Amino acid sequence: MNTFSFYNPTRILFGRGMEEHLGSQAAQYGTKVLVHFGSNRVKENGLFDRAAENLRNAGLEVFELGGVKPNPRLSLVEQGIELCRRNNIDCIIALGGGSVIDSAKAIALGVPAEHTVWEFYQGTAQPSAALPVGTMLTIPAAGSESSNASVITNEDGGLKRGFGHELIYPRFSILNPEWCFTLPAYQIGAGASDIMAHLMERYFTNAAPVELTDRLLEAAMKTLISVVPRVLAEPHNYDAWSELMLTGQMAHNNALDVGRTGDWASHDIEHELSGMYDVTHGAGLAVVFPAWMQHVLHHNLGRFVRWAVEVWGVEPDYFNPELTARRGIQAYKAFSRSIGMPVTLKELNIGAESLYKMAEKATDRGTRTLGNYVPLGAEDIYRIYTLALE
Amino acid sequence: MNTFSFYNPTRILFGRGMEEHLGSQAAQYGTKVLVHFGSNRVKENGLFDRAAENLRNAGLEVFELGGVKPNPRLSLVEQGIELCRRNNIDCIIALGGGSVIDSAKAIALGVPAEHTVWEFYQGTAQPSAALPVGTMLTIPAAGSESSNASVITNEDGGLKRGFGHELIYPRFSILNPEWCFTLPAYQIGAGASDIMAHLMERYFTNAAPVELTDRLLEAAMKTLISVVPRVLAEPHNYDAWSELMLTGQMAHNNALDVGRTGDWASHDIEHELSGMYDVTHGAGLAVVFPAWMQHVLHHNLGRFVRWAVEVWGVEPDYFNPELTARRGIQAYKAFSRSIGMPVTLKELNIGAESLYKMAEKATDRGTRTLGNYVPLGAEDIYRIYTLALE
Numbered sequence: 001m002n003t004f005s006f007y008n009p010t011r012i013l014f015g016r017g018m019e020e021h022l023g024s025q026a027a028q029y030g031t032k033v034l035v036h037f038g039s040n041r042v043k044e045n046g047l048f049d050r051a052a053e054n055l056r057n058a059g060l061e062v063f064e065l066g067g068v069k070p071n072p073r074l075s076l077v078e079q080g081i082e083l084c085r086r087n088n089i090d091c092i093i094a095l096g097g098g099s100v101i102d103s104a105k106a107i108a109l110g111v112p113a114e115h116t117v118w119e120f121y122q123g124t125a126q127p128s129a130a131l132p133v134g135t136m137l138t139i140p141a142a143g144s145e146s147s148n149a150s151v152i153t154n155e156d157g158g159l160k161r162g163f164g165h166e167l168i169y170p171r172f173s174i175l176n177p178e179w180c181f182t183l184p185a186y187q188i189g190a191g192a193s194d195i196m197a198h199l200m201e202r203y204f205t206n207a208a209p210v211e212l213t214d215r216l217l218e219a220a221m222k223t224l225i226s227v228v229p230r231v232l233a234e235p236h237n238y239d240a241w242s243e244l245m246l247t248g249q250m251a252h253n254n255a256l257d258v259g260r261t262g263d264w265a266s267h268d269i270e271h272e273l274s275g276m277y278d279v280t281h282g283a284g285l286a287v288v289f290p291a292w293m294q295h296v297l298h299h300n301l302g303r304f305v306r307w308a309v310e311v312w313g314v315e316p317d318y319f320n321p322e323l324t325a326r327r328g329i330q331a332y333k334a335f336s337r338s339i340g341m342p343v344t345l346k347e348l349n350i351g352a353e354s355l356y357k358m359a360e361k362a363t364d365r366g367t368r369t370l371g372n373y374v375p376l377g378a379e380d381i382y383r384i385y386t387l388a389l390e
Numbered sequence: 391m392n393t394f395s396f397y398n399p400t401r402i403l404f405g406r407g408m409e410e411h412l413g414s415q416a417a418q419y420g421t422k423v424l425v426h427f428g429s430n431r432v433k434e435n436g437l438f439d440r441a442a443e444n445l446r447n448a449g450l451e452v453f454e455l456g457g458v459k460p461n462p463r464l465s466l467v468e469q470g471i472e473l474c475r476r477n478n479i480d481c482i483i484a485l486g487g488g489s490v491i492d493s494a495k496a497i498a499l500g501v502p503a504e505h506t507v508w509e510f511y512q513g514t515a516q517p518s519a520a521l522p523v524g525t526m527l528t529i530p531a532a533g534s535e536s537s538n539a540s541v542i543t544n545e546d547g548g549l550k551r552g553f554g555h556e557l558i559y560p561r562f563s564i565l566n567p568e569w570c571f572t573l574p575a576y577q578i579g580a581g582a583s584d585i586m587a588h589l590m591e592r593y594f595t596n597a598a599p600v601e602l603t604d605r606l607l608e609a610a611m612k613t614l615i616s617v618v619p620r621v622l623a624e625p626h627n628y629d630a631w632s633e634l635m636l637t638g639q640m641a642h643n644n645a646l647d648v649g650r651t652g653d654w655a656s657h658d659i660e661h662e663l664s665g666m667y668d669v670t671h672g673a674g675l676a677v678v679f680p681a682w683m684q685h686v687l688h689h690n691l692g693r694f695v696r697w698a699v700e701v702w703g704v705e706p707d708y709f710n711p712e713l714t715a716r717r718g719i720q721a722y723k724a725f726s727r728s729i730g731m732p733v734t735l736k737e738l739n740i741g742a743e744s745l746y747k748m749a750e751k752a753t754d755r756g757t758r759t760l761g762n763y764v765p766l767g768a769e770d771i772y773r774i775y776t777l778a779l780e
Contacts (some may be wrong), residue, residue: 243391
C-alpha cells in the first residue's frame with residue numbers, strides 16, 4: 001500500500017426531498033448565488049424553479065447561467081466569471097451533471113484569479129482562492145459532485161484538460177435519485193460507463209498488496225453491473241437509481257482507492273477522442289478501455305484474472321489464466337453493449353485517419369507518457385486506437 | 391436506502407514517515423498544544439519525544455497530559471480541561487488509541503463550555519465550539535481517529551456514555567502502521583474484535599435494499615478476517631498492519647454505511663459490562679455479539695444467511711437456511727477464539743449474579759430500548775447476557 005493523504009470535506013445530502021436543504025446550505029457560504037445549468041431540461045421539469053425559490057426563501061439573491069454542453073467549454077466559463085465579477089456573486093450552485101459541475105468549478109476558480117482561468121488547466125498557475133460551489137446532481141456519471149477535479153475544453157485547439165485542487169471540492173452536494181427518472185437511456189448508459197471506468201482506472205494499479213481497496217472497488221463494480229440493467233428496465237425505480245447514484249458518487253470521491261495509484265491512461269486517451277470528435281465521454285471510454293486492456297494484459301495477468309473472476313463472475317480456468325482474463329474483457333464488452341454503449345470506434349463513425357495524430361497529441365508529440373499502470377508512449381496509444389477500430 | 395447526510399472532514403495521513411507532518415498540520419490550528427496520551431509506552435518507544443520535537447520545530451509550545459486508561463475517565467478529562475484553560479492551550483494532539491482520542495475530544499468540548507462537560511454526554515447540552523483535535527493513532531480499534539464520537543466513563547456510578555458531534559471530528563489523523571509493531575497480542579485481538587463489531591453493527595439493518603453498502607461492509611469484514619491472523623503471526627509485517635489499520639479507520643468513519651441505520655445494541659450491552667467489570671471493550675464485544683445474534687436470528691434470517699455465506703464463506707444449505715446462518719455465528723466465534731478473544735462471560739470470570747441488574751441499568755430501568763435492528767427491552771438483554779454465560 002502506498003503512503004497517502006486523504007481529505008474530502010464535501011457534505012453529501014442524499015435522497016428524496018433533500019433539495020429542501022439547498023437554501024440553508026447555500027446561505028452558509030454566500031448571499032448572491034449563481035445557478036449554473038446545462039440544457040433546458042431543468043427549466044422544463046421545474047427543478048430550476050424549485051431551487052431558485054428555495055434559495056430566495058433563504059434570503060439569497062439568484063442569478064442564472066445556462067447553456068453548459070457536454071465537454072464544457074472555456075468560453076462559457078469566461079462568461080460566467082464575468083457575470084460573477086460584475087454582480088459580486090459569492091457562491092455558485094451547479095444544477096446538472098458533471099459538465100455543469102466542472103464548469104461551475106472553473107468559474108469558481110476564475111473569479112478571484114488575476115489571470116485567465118485556463119492557466120490552472122495548463123498547469124502554469126496554482127489558485128489561492130475559489131468561490132464556494134454547491135451542487136444538485138441530476139446525472140450520475142462524472143463523480144464531480146464530490147471530487148476536487150474539473151475538466152474543461154478549450155475550443156481554441158480542441159484541448160481538453162483537467163485540473164484538481166482542494167479549493168474546488170463542492171461544499172455540499174444534493175443527490176435525489178428522483179431527478180434522474182427522465183434521463184434518456186443513452187445518457188444513463190454513458191453515465192454508467194463513466195462510473196465503471198472510474199472504478200477500473202483505480203483498480204489497475206501496481207501498488208501491492210492493496211487488499212481492502214481491491215475488495216471495495218470490486219464491491220462497487222459488482223453493484224454497478226447489477227443495478228444498471230434494472231435502472232434501464234425501470235427508469236422510475238427509486239431503489240435502483242439510489243444504488244447507481246451512490247455508486248457514482250463513491251466511485252470518484254477517492255475513498256475507495258486510498259493507498260493506490262490509479263492508471264488513468266484510458267481517460268486521457270478518450271479525452272483526445274472527445275476533444276476531436278465531441279464523443280460522449282462514457283461512450284468513448286467503453287470503446288477505449290477494452291482496447292487498453294488487450295494492450296496491457298500481460299503486465300500483470302493475475303490482476304486481470306482476479307478482475308474477471310471477482311467482478312464478472314468468470315469461472316476460472318486454472319490452467320489458462322490468459323483465457324480467464326480475456327473472458328473478463330469479453331464480459332465487460334458484453335455489459336457495455338447491453339447498456340447501449342459502443343465498443344468500437346466504427347460504431348462512433350470514427351475511422352483510421354486521425355488515430356496517429358491523436359496519439360501524438362495525447363503525448364504532446366511524444367514528450368510525455370500516459371498512465372501509471374503501464375506508461376504508454378505515442379506508439380502504444382496508436383496501437384490501442386487501432387485495437388479499438390472494430 | 392434511507393435518505394442521509396454524510397460529512398467527514400478529517401484529513402488522513404497514512405503510512406511510514408507521515409508523522410513528519412504533525413507540526414505543520416498542528417500549526418494550522420493553534421500555537422499551544424496539549425499532547426494527550428495513555429501509558430508510558432509512547433514515552434519509552436520514543437514516539438512522544440519525536441512528536442514533541444516535531445511540534446516545537448513548527449513553532450508550537452508543547453504541554454503534556456498522560457495517564458488515559460481504557461474506558462477513559464471523566465476525572466482525567468476534567469484535569470485536562472483545567473490544564474488547557476490555565477495555559478490557554480488552543481489545540482490537542484491525541485497520541486494513542488481510541489481511549490486517548492475520546493478523552494482528547496472530551497477535553498476539547500469541555501474547554502469552551504460554561505458547564506461541566508458531562509452534560510454533553512448526558513444529553514442535556516449541545517456544544518457551540520470545541521478546540522481542534524489532531525491524532526496520532528497507535529492502536530487500530532475504536533475508529534475514533536475519524537469519527538465524530540467520544541465515549542467517556544463517569545467513575546461516579548460507573549456510567550459509560552457516548553456523545554457525537556461534528557465539532558469533534560479530528561482535523562487530521564496520522565496513521566503509521568509501524569507504531570503498532572510492539573502491541574501485545576491481546577490488544578491486537580481486542581482491537582480487531584472492536585473493528586469487526588463496528589462493521590457488524592452497521593451490517594445488521596432494516597434499511598433495504600442497500601446493495602452497495604452491503605457489499606462494501608462485506609469487503610471490509612473479509613479483509614479483516616484475512617489480515618488479523620497475519621498480523622498476529624508476524625507483528626512486524628507492515629503490509630498486513632496497513633490493511634488492518636486502514637480497515638479500522640474505514641469501519642467507523644461512516645463512509646461504508648451511508649443510507650443504513652445500524653443496530654448498536656451490542657455496543658450498549660457491552661458498555662454495561664465494561665462499566666461494571668472494566669472489561670476490555672473488544673473482548674466484551676466478542677462475548678456479547680454472538681449471543682445477540684442468537685437472540686435476533688429470526689428477525690431476518692436472510693440477512694444472517696447472506697452474512698454467513700458472503701463474509702465467512704459458509705457453504706449454503708439451501709434447504710436449511712437457519713443452519714447456514716448458525717454456521718456463520720460459529721465461524722465468527724471460532725475466529726474470535728483464534729485471535730485470542732473470549733466468547734463467553736465465564737472466560738471473563740463473570741457469573742450470573744449481576745446480569746439482571748446490568749440489563750435494567752442498560753435500559754434505564756426499562757424506560758428505553760436498545761438497538762435499531764430489533765429494539766430490545768430489559769428482558770431481551772437479560773436473555774442475551776444469559777446466552778453469553780458459557
